[in-house]
Amino acid sequence: EVQLLESGGGLVQPGGSLRLSCAASGFTFSRYAMSWVRQAPGQGLQWVSSITDSGGATFYADSAKGRFTLSRDNSKNTLYLQMNNLRAEDTAVYYCAKQPAASGTYDCWGQGTVVTVSS
Amino acid sequence: DIQMTQSPSSLSASVGDRVTIPCRASQRISTYLNWYQQKPGKAPKLLIYGASNLQSGVPSRFSGSGSGTDFTLTVSSLQPEDSATYYCQQSSTIPYTFGQGTKLEI
Numbered sequence: 001e002v003q004l005l006e007s008g009g010g011l012v013q014p015g016g017s018l019r020l021s022c023a024a025s026g027f028t029f030s031r032y033a034m035s036w037v038r039q040a041p042g043q044g045l046q047w048v049s050s051i052t053d054s055g056g057a058t059f060y061a062d063s064a065k066g067r068f069t070l071s072r073d074n075s076k077n078t079l080y081l082q083m084n085n086l087r088a089e090d091t092a093v094y095y096c097a098k099q100p101a102a103s104g105t106y107d108c109w110g111q112g113t114v115v116t117v118s119s
Numbered sequence: 120d121i122q123m124t125q126s127p128s129s130l131s132a133s134v135g136d137r138v139t140i141p142c143r144a145s146q147r148i149s150t151y152l153n154w155y156q157q158k159p160g161k162a163p164k165l166l167i168y169g170a171s172n173l174q175s176g177v178p179s180r181f182s183g184s185g186s187g188t189d190f191t192l193t194v195s196s197l198q199p200e201d202s203a204t205y206y207c208q209q210s211s212t213i214p215y216t217f218g219q220g221t222k223l224e225i
Contacts, residue, residue: 045217106163106165106208
């Protein structure tokens with residue numbers, strides 16, 4: 001069974017940092033691109049960042065560029081999102097999601113981890 | 120960026136009804152269109168990919184159609200468990216943008 005388990009969320013002050021992790025199991029992690037998608041309270045879904053299967057290329061939403069860094073460790077089947085200089089508008093549930101083939105479709109999602117940026 | 124528009128933002132229907140949920144892209148995206156279902160407090164679930172392909176395990180009462188800029192999700196016979204918010208998403212061009220969602224109440 002494919003499983004994605006996010007962790008690392010929490011309460012952080014504006015300007016602070018957090019590192020989110022997504023532990024994958026049930027599939028060959030190194031063969032799939034992965035993404036983070038977030039959802040602010042009461043709002044819709046927003047793509048944040050994606051990384052290719054090898055980790056050789058990363059892509060970011062404008063809101064994340066220069067502040068967030070996406071990486072992966074295929075030996076540990078884990079995806080990471082380093083978030084720096086956090087703002088109140090980054091408050092959201094952050095989901096990691098698996099992408100089949102070389103597509104922008106998300107066929108499996110984790111349960112999400114909550115990030116709250118507040119003083 | 121490609122804008123995805125879903126209207127209405129909510130709709131109400133009854134068990135057994137046939138319901139269609141529209142989605143429009145601000146530019147042509149061929150069939151790079153996906154539909155997700157999200158229930159309160161849960162992660163989204165992929166229903167339809169490539170505009171019309173049913174994801175494995177999804178009931179056959181769900182179907183998708185369209186190409187270019189106009190797309191539709193159809194539920195042929197509503198069940199109580201279909202009460203959820205439905206999002207369309209374009210996977211043609213990064214950033215992969217979502218519609219704002221249509222909340223379906225039964």
